[in-house]
Amino acid sequence: MAPRKDISRESETGTLGKSMALLELVTHAERPMRFTDILALAGQPRGTLHRQLGHLVAEGLLEFAVGGLYAPGLRLLDLASRSWAKNEFRLIAEPHLRHLQQMSGETVHLGVLRETSIIYLDKIEGQQSVRMYSQIGNASPVYCTGVGKVALSILPDDALEALVRSLSFHSYTPQTLVSAEALLTEVAAIRKAGFAFDREEHEPGIRCVAAPIRMEDGSFAGGVSITGPAYRLTLERLEEWAAPLKQTAECIADAMRVRLGPRR
Amino acid sequence: MAPRKDISRESETGTLGKSMALLELVTHAERPMRFTDILALAGQPRGTLHRQLGHLVAEGLLEFAVGGLYAPGLRLLDLASRSWAKNEFRLIAEPHLRHLQQMSGETVHLGVLRETSIIYLDKIEGQQSVRMYSQIGNASPVYCTGVGKVALSILPDDALEALVRSLSFHSYTPQTLVSAEALLTEVAAIRKAGFAFDREEHEPGIRCVAAPIRMEDGSFAGGVSITGPAYRLTLERLEEWAAPLKQTAECIADAMRVRLGPRR
DNA sequence: AAATTGAGTTCCAAATAATGGAAAATCGGG
DNA sequence: CCCGATTTTCCATTATTTGGAACTCAATTT
Known part of the structure; x- marks a missing residue:
């Protein structure tokens, strides 16, 4: 009923992988980060980074606080709480x-x-x-x-x-x-x-x-x-x-x- | 030093948005889901859905359990725990x-x-x-x-x-x-x-x-x-x-x- | 035992979204 | 109120995603 191949460590995760790497970067940081801080660490061009951060914020995975600081978003809590509970x-x-x-x-x-x-x-x-x-x-x-x-x-x-x-x-x-x-x-x-x-x-x-x-x-x-x-x-x-x-x-x-x- | 426009509810989040919608779908479900269950709810073609799920699994956002069941992944816990702590x-x-x-x-x-x-x-x-x-x-x-x-x-x-x-x-x-x-x-x-x-x-x-x-x-x-x-x-x-x-x-x-x- | 069904997986040309360099807009301080 | 630092926008190019259909495999039926 259910074939099973070796899904593991295969290939890339494309756009999602890049977004997650960025999310991880911000989430691992000690404190909320400014655009420039992230730019220095992410190794991506300005335009690209800016759009990616915009998407993460729009999805609630990051928060964009006053002063232009990026911090982990609360949607993560909701997702985690659900997965933990079940x-x-x-x-x-x-x-x-x-x-x-x-x-x-x-x-x-x-x-x-x-x-x-x-x-x-x-x-x-x-x-x-x-x-x-x-x-x-x-x-x-x-x-x-x-x-x-x-x-x-x-x-x-x-x-x-x-x-x-x-x-x-x-x-x-x-x-x-x-x-x-x-x-x-x-x-x-x-x-x-x-x-x-x-x-x-x-x-x-x-x-x-x-x-x-x-x-x-x-x-x-x-x-x-x-x-x-x-x-x-x-x-x-x-x-x-x-x-x-x-x-x-x-x-x-x-x-x-x-x-x-x-x-x- | 920090310009601020109305970032809110603007436009799309492209590929990331689709992935997150899928993640949300699986995370909100009562129990782990089979491919076909997800297919019925996600409203996407087989091929597309299959690749997207593969990416989510590769990123640790979903788990692919024996029997071909998809469940929320533990990486969510780690991300959430970090964002909560700070x-x-x-x-x-x-x-x-x-x-x-x-x-x-x-x-x-x-x-x-x-x-x-x-x-x-x-x-x-x-x-x-x-x-x-x-x-x-x-x-x-x-x-x-x-x-x-x-x-x-x-x-x-x-x-x-x-x-x-x-x-x-x-x-x-x-x-x-x-x-x-x-x-x-x-x-x-x-x-x-x-x-x-x-x-x-x-x-x-x-x-x-x-x-x-x-x-x-x-x-x-x-x-x-x-x-x-x-x-x-x-x-x-x-x-x-x-x-x-x-x-x-x-x-x-x-x-x-x-x-x-x-x-x- | 052979055929059928149901579920999952793979393929690839067309369509769509991401990229990134550079220019424009904005803020904060002197 | 102007300057320098920082963030945001733009858009032609490039890379990724899309999705229909074909394929595989295992379990069930004929």
Whole structure:
């Protein structure tokens, strides 16, 4: 009923690709940008750039504030909010995340691998509500987060190799793994253990333990983690959660298979 | 230094516009869609549609799941998360929202008017964390939310008239205002009072009180609100918060002027 | 087993939209 | 009120998109 070819990394995305590159540029900037700032970075002729920005503004993807400043548009929020709310993987995982949160009392994350980053799909906190969006949706490095490392650990060797070679490492903390070799060694260890630690590798004072969620067809790679402050969470304590975490991850994978398999 | 013409509703957005319409179509759907489903709704020839979808997938704006199903892509989350995190208006308002939350103990919302909807930019809850994204970023109707109605109340007459005439009303609850006339009457009353109630007009059992945040140049319209369950919040109780709410809204507006005025 | 149906994918000449260099309009400050 | 910096408009050229039809593949029917 449904033929499937290799759609992936093929060819160009034409005009859309150019627009998205521009959108990304503005969205990644620290602050709203002036036309000239963008011109310098975008490497396109004035006329072209001006029209492209005009289109992005007209579509609500960018905002054109007083003073001639371009900033990310709010339509992005609406689009994202909708896609998040209906994301099947997240919906399936949610009750399991809640369960983990209650068991541990700490913050639980759900993330998936996209390109060379981890995107957090959900986050369940214990106490005070506080900032959420600041994590959900965030693209974080694979090589220094628990979820990232477990995601790597379930990739086939060739994909893992290719991905790791393409990374550029940044030393967020003294513990961050900053070489392909160190990372590959760590991944080998994680494959054996079936779970990973984040030993304050991304943020000082923050530790976590993570387990992979794997589909045998390799159609996707993600993970769950339990995160908290180092003063409260020793590695021993985290390790106690490894077993239930692995089990929960397996439950989520099972639930996915049920959902995706039969009823398509 | 910065010329400013009326950029608005002018002309087309060419190829980008078509792509966005398609993205919106898939994002608004209840569930992932098959090619044929989209074909029926998009009103475009097969070949064209196929290439456009391919581009959207290649850009990560859509996902192409097994079984040939198209679903919203995760890149949207990343883009939105970034734009939210840096949104100046939200950053400025946040401490004030927190203050309101503490004063009332109830949930506080911040929203702005975009086109004919309210987009929630932030939400601060009292107790249990629970779902956040399910509100932030959501586009909600103007005519039956506190923030929506106060936003309308600060529009110039002609803009108000035009916007209200273009609305299509849906009766969410028995209390929902479902005619342009009723809404305009309500707005007139809100203009006098300087604040608005939501008397279970959007969700049964949910009330709120809202105040407008206004820039005299009309460059934007938004508001703050305090929301909670009807059994706990009588209109009298809500009215007690009207004064501090109005004051806070004014503080936010002042802070905006400081930020936008001098330092551009 | 062969034929048919329904769904998705590919192709390419014609139509449309994007490009980009340069000129014109506009703002802010001295 | 004029100057220099910045943004916006213009339009002939060029590149991309368009869309009808043909093709592929898998599942269902004859």
